[in-house]
Amino acid sequence: MANHLSEVDIIFVGESSVACAAAGRLAAANPGLEILLVEQGPNNLNEPTVFTPGLMLTHLAPDSKSALFWQGNKSDAVNGRGPVVASGGILGGGSSINFAMYTRPAASDFDDWKTPGWAAKDLIPLLRKIETYHLGPGLEVHGYNGPIHVSYSNYYFHVAQEYLDVITRRGVPLVEDLWDLKTGHGCQRLPKYIHPTTGRRQDAAHCYIHPQANNTSLHILTKTQVVRVLFDGIKAIGVQRSGIGCAERLSKLGVPVVSDLPDVGSHYEDHSSLIPLFHIGDDVETLDCVIEQDPGFMGKYVPEFAEGRGYLTSNANDAGGKLRPSPEELKEMGPAFQAVFKQKFEQAPDKPVLIQTLFNGFFGPRSMVPDGKRFMMIANIQAYPTSRGHVYITSTDPYAAPDFDTGFLNEQSDVDVLIWAYKQCRFPPGSAAGCVRLDGPPPTEIEDLVYTDEDNAAVEEFIREGAGTTWHSIGTIPMRPKEQGGCVDSRLNVYGTTNLKVADLSIVPGNVGANTNSTALVIGEKAAILIAEDLGLNVP
Known part of the structure; x- marks a missing residue:
């Protein structure tokens, strides 16, 4: 960025997937538009841990320079734990550090x-x-000329095929396109945000921003935290705590109120999840080798990745499914979830109750597992939890920790879903539902498990002790009418202000049955169109 820059046309604060998509589209279509992107984290340009899918777990390390870690309040609903939720802290936001999983919402989510x-x-x-x-030409709901490439990558773990063999024998259909916006129940080999030739991650900054390095009107300012929006009356004129939110809460902290929006920070949502761990054969390739920095492993696969092939071109998420309970299973899930199912799912067959993915490796603390062993995890992700939390200001100090309630498992219906997802784990010795370690391929004959009341109690205890985040934070500045608790209108304008829009996942007024990156990119594309219209410009 030029040192003399003092005035621009548009400032994007926090360079997430949304901001990169919006700024990139606006800059490409209108080269004379002066645009400034401000990011508190580092630049991700050609950073190996970003563009190498197999190194994605480095971003969750406690000393990560690319992620922000938010400490949640302790809650009885999760056995007194204070869940920690990570978010992107680098140019490109979550798209630079996530698991590069290609998923999309149900069409009914947007409606x-x-x-x-x-x-x-x-x-x-x-x-x-x-x-x-x-992954297939001519599909009506997919695009074939966009900036972000979607592929299977060129590496496939055999454990993924075993997962698909088992889940299809359990009656879950194998489908061609799980993310066609209408399928709510099925399984398949999972697509990824990975380039099929180079094997590189397809993050928003490398796909929308960095290709415009020669655009002298597109400016990037990294390692800079914005602490306040400057107002002339109610008109936003720059960035430097801003006085937008619950007037009572702001006034108690001595923050002058610009716009009284009581619901700012409320309605926090995430996809609560349970991700149990399983032993697998010591000869199976997993990300455990990367986490342990096995020199023999890295020495083999780093040169292969340079040629766009091999293990490091994969995110180790090769198979998964979208699941809805059968009528018999629904009867066993209890009245709390049955009421939710009737209201949310019964008339929406495109909505999954659960998203399940197979992950080759263990991404928890290595102190929890034996050295040199290999593991897999099955992520059970609740698509539409009913629990809500909040994120509230606590101080005029911009660096002070917020009052952050994740809301995880506050509602019994959410617990019921995760019990259904992983009821077969952690049972008393001798239980007919107990787990045993097996060598060799999975059995071909699969029988339903039998559960006692003691088993059910053990499962719920395990869930409250182990459930947590899927790093999909949304909803704290919802886009809905102000009288319904909204904070921004349909054009992303913040109520009670001018020249100020919010364009990120906080505006989402209702959860989506998918990982949130595709929704973020759509918000970015839509924001570019709306901003261009406001300025009398055009985005093709």
Whole structure:
């Protein structure tokens, strides 16, 4: 960025997937538009831990320079734990550090927002615009000329095929396209945000921003934290605590109120999840070798990655499914979830209750597992939890920790879903539902397990002790009418201000049955169109 820069047309604060997509589109279509991107973390340009999918777990290390870790309040609902939730702290936001999993919401998710211009019919063209889809030509809901490439990568773990063999024998259909916006129950080999030729991660900064290195009107300022939006009355004129939110809460802290929006920070949502661990054969390739920095392993695969092939081109998430309970299973899930199912899922067959993915490796603390052993994890991700939390200001000090309640498992219906997802784990000795270690391939004959009341109690205890985040924070500045607790309108304008928009996952007024990166990119594409319209410009 030029040292003399003192005035720009647009400032994007926090360079997430949304901001990179919006700024990139605006800059490419209008080269004379002066745009400044401000990111508190480092630049991700050609950073190996970013562009190498197999190194993604380095971002969750306690000393990570690319992630921010938010300490949640302790809660009885999770046995007195204070969950920690990570978010992107680098240019490109979560797209630079996530698991590069390609997922998309159900069409009904967008329609449920009930916001003009944000229905499925409005956003599906933007989903197509985002991507170059390499998994089959001519599919109506996919795009083939976008900045972000979608592929299987060129490495496939045999354990993933065993997972698909087992889950299909359990009656879950193998489908061609799990992310066609209408399938709510099925399984498949999982696509990824990975380039099929180079094997590189497809993050928003490398796909939307860095290709415009020669655009002298697009400026990037990293390692800089914005602490305040400057106002002339109610008009935002720059960035430097800003006085937008619950007037009572702000006034108690001595913050002058610009716009009284009581619901700012409320309605926090995440996808609560349970991710149990399983032993697998010591000869199976997993990310455990990367985490342990096995020199023999790295010496073999780093040169292969340089040629766009091999293990490091994979995110180790090769198979998964979207699951809905059978009528018999629903009867066993209890009245709390049965009521939720009737209201949320019964008339929406495109909505999964659970997203399940197989992960080759263990991404928890290595002190918890034996050295040199190999593991896999099955992520059970609740697609539409009913529990809510909040993120509230606690001080005028911009570096002070917020009052952060994750809300995990506050509602019994959420516990019921995770019990259904992983009821077969952690049982008393001698239980007919107990787990045993097996060598060799999985059995071909699969029988339903038998559970006692003692088993059920043990499962719930295990869930409350182990459930946590999927790093999909949304909803604290919802896009809905102000009288319904909204904070921004359908054009992303913050109520009670001018020149100020919010364009990130905090605006999402209702959860989506998918990992959130595709939704973030769609918000970015939509934001570019809305901003261009406000300025009398055009984004093709």
